[in-house]
Amino acid sequence: MDSDTLMPELPSDSVGLVAPQTAHFDVPLALACGKTLQSYDLVYETYGKLNASRSNAVLICHALSGHHHAAGYHSREDRKPGWWDAHIGPGKSIDTDRFFVISLNNLGGCHGSTGPCAINPDTGRQWGPDFPMMTVGDWVHSQARLADRLGIERFAAVIGGSLGGMQVLQWSLAYPERIANAVVIAATPKLSAQNIAFNEVARQAIRSDPDFYDGWYAEHDTLPRRGLKLARMVGHITYLSEDAMGSKFGRDLRSDDLNFGYDVEFQVESYLRYQGDTFSTSFDANTYLLMTKALDYFDPAAAHDGDLAAAVAPASCPFLVVSFSTDWRFPPSRSRELVDALIRAGKPVSYVCIDSPHGHDAFLLPETRYQAIFASFMGRVAHDSGLEDS
Amino acid sequence: MRADLELIHGWIPHGAHILDLGCGDGALLDALARDKNVTGYGLEIDPDGITACIARGVNVIEQNLDQGLANFDDDACDLVIMTQALQALRRPDRMLDEMLRVASECIITFPNFAYWRHRAYLGFKGYMPVSKSLPHAWYDTPNIHLSTFNDFERLCRDKGLIISDRAVGNGDHEGHWSSRWWPNLFGETAIFRVSRGR
Numbered sequence: 322m323d324s325d326t327l328m329p330e331l332p333s334d335s336v337g338l339v340a341p342q343t344a345h346f347d348v349p350l351a352l353a354c355g356k357t358l359q360s361y362d363l364v365y366e367t368y369g370k371l372n373a374s375r376s377n378a379v380l381i382c383h384a385l386s387g388h389h390h391a392a393g394y395h396s397r398e399d400r401k402p403g404w405w406d407a408h409i410g411p412g413k414s415i416d417t418d419r420f421f422v423i424s425l426n427n428l429g430g431c432h433g434s435t436g437p438c439a440i441n442p443d444t445g446r447q448w449g450p451d452f453p454m455m456t457v458g459d460w461v462h463s464q465a466r467l468a469d470r471l472g473i474e475r476f477a478a479v480i481g482g483s484l485g486g487m488q489v490l491q492w493s494l495a496y497p498e499r500i501a502n503a504v505v506i507a508a509t510p511k512l513s514a515q516n517i518a519f520n521e522v523a524r525q526a527i528r529s530d531p532d533f534y535d536g537w538y539a540e541h542d543t544l545p546r547r548g549l550k551l552a553r554m555v556g557h558i559t560y561l562s563e564d565a566m567g568s569k570f571g572r573d574l575r576s577d578d579l580n581f582g583y584d585v586e587f588q589v590e591s592y593l594r595y596q597g598d599t600f601s602t603s604f605d606a607n608t609y610l611l612m613t614k615a616l617d618y619f620d621p622a623a624a625h626d627g628d629l630a631a632a633v634a635p636a637s638c639p640f641l642v643v644s645f646s647t648d649w650r651f652p653p654s655r656s657r658e659l660v661d662a663l664i665r666a667g668k669p670v671s672y673v674c675i676d677s678p679h680g681h682d683a684f685l686l687p688e689t690r691y692q693a694i695f696a697s698f699m700g701r702v703a704h705d706s707g708l709e710d711s
Numbered sequence: 712m713r714a715d716l717e718l719i720h721g722w723i724p725h726g727a728h729i730l731d732l733g734c735g736d737g738a739l740l741d742a743l744a745r746d747k748n749v750t751g752y753g754l755e756i757d758p759d760g761i762t763a764c765i766a767r768g769v770n771v772i773e774q775n776l777d778q779g780l781a782n783f784d785d786d787a788c789d790l791v792i793m794t795q796a797l798q799a800l801r802r803p804d805r806m807l808d809e810m811l812r813v814a815s816e817c818i819i820t821f822p823n824f825a826y827w828r829h830r831a832y833l834g835f836k837g838y839m840p841v842s843k844s845l846p847h848a849w850y851d852t853p854n855i856h857l858s859t860f861n862d863f864e865r866l867c868r869d870k871g872l873i874i875s876d877r878a879v880g881n882g883d884h885e886g887h888w889s890s891r892w893w894p895n896l897f898g899e900t901a902i903f904r905v906s907r908g909r
Contacts, residue, residue, distance in 0.1 A: 639768075639770070641765070657782070660772065660782075661782040664752065664772070664782060664783065664787075665784060665787075667728070667750075669750075669770050670752075670770055670772070671761075671764070671765050671769075671770050671771045671772065672771075672772045672773055672774075673761060673765075673773050674773050690758055690762075693762050694761070694762055694765060697762050697765040697766040698765050700766060701765065701766060701767075701768045704768075705768070
């Protein structure tokens with residue numbers, strides 16, 4: 322990429338400078354909730370080059386607070402690259418020398434795709450809380466339309482972690498002929514009661530903030546910062562393992578002595594408050610609410626009396642399922658649930674549990690064995706898709 | 712491919728759905744998929760083995776065999792293979808039951824402890840045998856349940872199982888009359904094909 326010569330300070334294994342694009346859709350999208358989106362925008366980024374036979378496309382599905390900016394930098398001033406830069410780039414697991422990678426912001430998001438912050442054409446005001454509830458299935462339909470727009474009939478692989486992994490599973494069921502390989506990382510075939518409980522605490526934190534105004538905070542020129550901050554703090558606890566928190570913060574104090582007050586005393590408090598504060602001004606509360614609902618609703622087995630093996634019957638692609646040993650949000654047992662169902666249904670699947678101290682967040686981070694497994698599988702995807710080694 | 716795997720390769724029917732317990736780097740499943748259209752899964756816990764399986768496109772599940780095969784239904788596959796892993800399990804007898812629950816037939820290979828070189832090692836030197844098939848010292852060996860050709864036959868008899876085939880894999884006695892007539896003495900690796908009794 323010629324940006325490397327322009328920006329010598331960017332790492333050589335980075336996709337370099339990238340710019341988001343917008344695709345506008347005028348064909349109405351019928352949603353699971355019964356409503357219809359008459360028109361909408363999807364914001365996306367691409368990395369690497371689409372080959373002549375259009376056989377090297379890979380779709381990245383994002384998690385709860387993710388977005389389209391998965392790799393590279395928007396400007397040389399960026400302090401951090403995209404959220405999955407550890408795994409997307411030249412020579413990385415998702416090798417952009419081989420693959421054409423598409424990463425989009427899902428509908429209902431707050432990073433440019435149509436969502437609660439967009440203008441509702443029927444009313445001329447922001448959608449706000451009126452934005453229709455989205456499901457994983459709706460997202461996958463919209464992603465398939467983006468694929469149509471980009472001329473991609475079949476993805477060499479659809480890949481995602483956490484909520485992104487659920488979208489991958491949904492792809493394999495809704496569009497089995499359009500997905501050649503599925504990579505489902507740190508995900509679950511459905512949320513547990515405990516998962517839903519944590520989501521509900523987060524939602525109540527937001528909805529009970531006096532600045533929430535039933536979702537119309539923008540019209541009151543304010544933001545439910547306190548609620549969103551609390552929601553993020555709760556969420557963040559579930560992303561880390563007890564060990565990771567212990568080794569990062571322990572019982573370390575900010576100052577030498579106890580203050581006997583309610584200001585920040587322990588380092589872990591400081592960390593959580595910082596995470597919450599940052600998030601509360603950068604993420605939209607209505608988006609957070611609807612994304613957590615999409616998580617809660619996902620349960621492909623529900624339509625089959627809870628029989629996941631029956632639910633995955635339409636899938637035809639090989640799966641790679643990856644879990645992490647200290648992930649207690651979606652622990653290895655939840656990935657096993659999916660793997661066992663795939664085995665029962667006679668589907669091709671490989672399963673790996675990576676030893677990591679980082680809890681749920683491990684799926685975002687680089688780790689030697691994780692990368693070896695991921696790269697090996699993607700090497701296989703390239704081979705099976707008839708891609709030349711670069 | 713390892714000699715015992717070559718032999719097993721010949722025993723597997725075309726198009727079979729199989730389970731390979733302790734599949735290592737997936738060489739057997741890979742060859743069977745290419746040569747005989749065999750489908751199935753390998754189970755493995757060694758990280759390098761798992762990566763190798765994934766790199767060659769073999770379905771591999773990270774799973775500890777000592778925890779059983781509860782995630783596989785009765786008669787889930789046609790055949791279960793376990794090469795050189797029986798002796799490392801906590802309860803080989805229970806694994807045999809599990810294998811014949813999941814499939815009606817299984818193929819098992821293990822190092823024969825009664826192999827003459829092992830006997831000589833123990834008998835003359837007075838030390839636990841160390842050999843090509845048993846390369847570890849007594850204190851760090853994963854092989855916690857060593858047995859002989861005869862021991863395994865007795866276990867199958869006690870369980871009422873049918874031994875439909877048996878063979879030996881050898882470095883230096885391959886196909887030699889001595890290992891066919893006295894496998895317990897001259898067979899370095901025991902290879903059994905076992906099916907459910909009636």
